Amino acid sequence: MYWLRSFSLYLAPMAGVSDAIFRSICRELGADVTETEFVSAEGVLQAWQRTKRYVYIPQGDHPVGVQLFGAHPNRMAQAARVIVDAVQPDFLDINAGCPVPKVVGRNGGASLLKDVPLLADIAKAVVTELRNDCPVTVKIRTGWDAQHICAPEVCRRLEDVGVRAIAIHGRTRVQQYGGSADWDMIRYCASLVRIPVIGNGDIVSPYDVLRERNLGAVAGVMIGRAAMHNPWIFQQAKSLLTTGKLPLEPTVKERIKLILSHVQRTITSGIYGDEACTMRTMRARILAYSKHIPGSKPLRPALARVCCYEELRELAAILLASLNGG
Ligand SMILES: Cc1cc2nc3c(=O)[nH]c(=O)nc-3n(C[C@H](O)[C@H](O)[C@H](O)COP(=O)(O)O)c2cc1C
Numbered sequence: 001m002y003w004l005r006s007f008s009l010y011l012a013p014m015a016g017v018s019d020a021i022f023r024s025i026c027r028e029l030g031a032d033v034t035e036t037e038f039v040s041a042e043g044v045l046q047a048w049q050r051t052k053r054y055v056y057i058p059q060g061d062h063p064v065g066v067q068l069f070g071a072h073p074n075r076m077a078q079a080a081r082v083i084v085d086a087v088q089p090d091f092l093d094i095n096a097g098c099p100v101p102k103v104v105g106r107n108g109g110a111s112l113l114k115d116v117p118l119l120a121d122i123a124k125a126v127v128t129e130l131r132n133d134c135p136v137t138v139k140i141r142t143g144w145d146a147q148h149i150c151a152p153e154v155c156r157r158l159e160d161v162g163v164r165a166i167a168i169h170g171r172t173r174v175q176q177y178g179g180s181a182d183w184d185m186i187r188y189c190a191s192l193v194r195i196p197v198i199g200n201g202d203i204v205s206p207y208d209v210l211r212e213r214n215l216g217a218v219a220g221v222m223i224g225r226a227a228m229h230n231p232w233i234f235q236q237a238k239s240l241l242t243t244g245k246l247p248l249e250p251t252v253k254e255r256i257k258l259i260l261s262h263v264q265r266t267i268t269s270g271i272y273g274d275e276a277c278t279m280r281t282m283r284a285r286i287l288a289y290s291k292h293i294p295g296s297k298p299l300r301p302a303l304a305r306v307c308c309y310e311e312l313r314e315l316a317a318i319l320l321a322s323l324n325g326g
Contacts, residue, residue, distance in 0.1 A: 001135050001164055002090060003063050004196045004220070007213045008032040009234050010167070012200060012224030013067045013093070013139070017285070020058050021265050025225055025258070027061070030234030032220070034064050038095045039071030040108070041079035048082065053271060063090035065137060067096060070116075071097055071107035073125035078172050080126045084134045091164070092134050094123060095152075097141040099173045104319070110173035113144045116154055124161040135164040139200075142185050143173040151189050159193045164195070165220050170201040187217035198222050206246060209237035228288040231258070254295055255315045259289045260309075267309060279307055287313070295323050 011018060011026045011036040023034040033070065036055050043051040054064045066089040070076040080092050096119055098109030112119040119138075127136045138158050143149035157165055168189055170181030177319040183200025190197035196219030199212055205225045212221050226233050232250050239247045250258075269297050286303050288298040296303075299315055306312050 001063075001196075003032055004018060004165060008198075008220035009209065009237060010198055010200075010220055011035065011227055011234075012222045013037050013065075013095075013223055014228070016281070017270075019054075019266075019271060020056055020061060021262065021269060022231075023061055023064065023230035024058070025262060026231050026234060029231045030238045031227075032107040033090075034061065034235075035093060036064065036066045036089075037177055038067040038098065038103075038109075039083075039094065040103075040106075041068055041072070041075045044068070044082050045075060046078035048086075052086065055083055055089075057087045057089060065089055065091040065093040067095050067139070068126075069095035069103055069108040070122070071112070073121045074323060075117075076122050077129035080134075081129050081185050084130055088252075089134065091137050092126065092130060093167075094136065094138045097139050097169050097173075099141075099176050104173070107325055110141055110144065111152055113141060113154065113173065114148070114197075115156060116150055119154065120157040123158050127162040136162070137165045137167065138163050139167040140172055141169050141170070142182055143172050145172050148172075149185065151185060152192055155189045155193045155197065159195050163195065165196045165198060165219070167198040167200050169222075170199070170256075183212075187215065190217040190219075196220070200224070204233075204235060206240040208235040208288060210240050213241055216274075220241075227273050228285070229291050252295070253320065255293050256320065259286055260313060260316060262289075263309060263312060275308055279309070279312075293319070294302040 009032045011031040012036040015037040028248055039051050039054045055248050057064055066083050095109050095110040103109035104111040112184045140154055142151045158166055170183055170186045186199040197217040198220045200222035203221050203223045209221055212218055236246055267275050267278045272278040302315055
């Protein structure tokens with residue numbers, strides 16, 4: 001895990017968002033490390049043909065991790081082996097933070113924080129299976145709820161079983177996305193272990209990245225929602241870290257160009273089906289991008305219903321004309 005030698009910027013794993021195309025956009029804009037959205041161990045073992053598209057790694061998409069969730073040590077180890085043999089990721093990440101009922105209800109994701117010995121057993125089984133073939137990392141939250149903060153214990157246990165890095169989202173499962181991320185807890189956990197800890201939660205500006213680099217506790221930061229609105233955040237943070245200066249904000253024209261190219265590339269890839277299916281999937285992404293585009297508010301209802309690429313191009317032209325006073 002050579003990239004951990006310097007303070008690294010991670011694109012967070014995000015279901016329905018961090019597909020190969022978005023990963024490549026963020027990488028082009030300065031993300032050092034990316035990660036696929038999660039796949040379930042059972043999906044890998046029972047329906048590989050359907051599941052494998054979620055862990056597709058194009059040439060050049062490195063370093064990249066594949067994220068796996070599940071609740072049984074043996075099944076997780078078997079699924080990890082299938083993934084590593086098929087796509088050779090740079091690391092295999094165990095999800096112990098996902099709060100959604102579909103995952104928690106199957107005793108995966110954040111529910112593992114309620115059973116730390118089981119989480120350690122899962123990590124140990126995966127580490128043993130992959131041995132020198134692929135490093136294993138784990139992404140956790142701080143605990144199940146405020147009364148059961150277990151991240152310090154979890155970090156120690158995971159280090160003991162051979163996990164190579166831990167990403168901590170500084171919220172409990174019960175918080176979901178409410179409140180704010182507890183960076184004091186993240187930094188405290190980082191001070192307890194020798195393996196790198198990557199901090200996650202509420203990094204919304206390049207100055208948040210600078211703060212954590214200067215405080216020196218974490219080995220890197222992981223950025224999720226802010227990258228959906230503004231993938232330039234990686235480039236902006238890098239510039240601030242290396243030169244002390246921020247680059248110019250992307251212009252509206254540049255932002256629109258990126259949206260169009262993202263949508264076009266996704267249609268061409270066919271990963272979400274035909275153009276109509278792709279547009280339905282991409283609407284939320286287009287709306288997320290448009291949040292940072294001044295003057296786009298009146299177009300949001302139309303963007304929320306956009307049906308084809310040509311219509312999106314027309315809406316983009318209307319927006320640009322309105323900004324130019326046309
Ligand atoms: C749409 C969406 C999908 C997500 N999917 C995953 C996932 O597949 N695996 C995971 O570990 N976390 C997932 N997360 C959580 C993020 O990785 C991250 O921990 C969280 O958004 C906090 O970081 P942020 O404040 O930078 O957004 C998801 C978050 C969002 C918003």
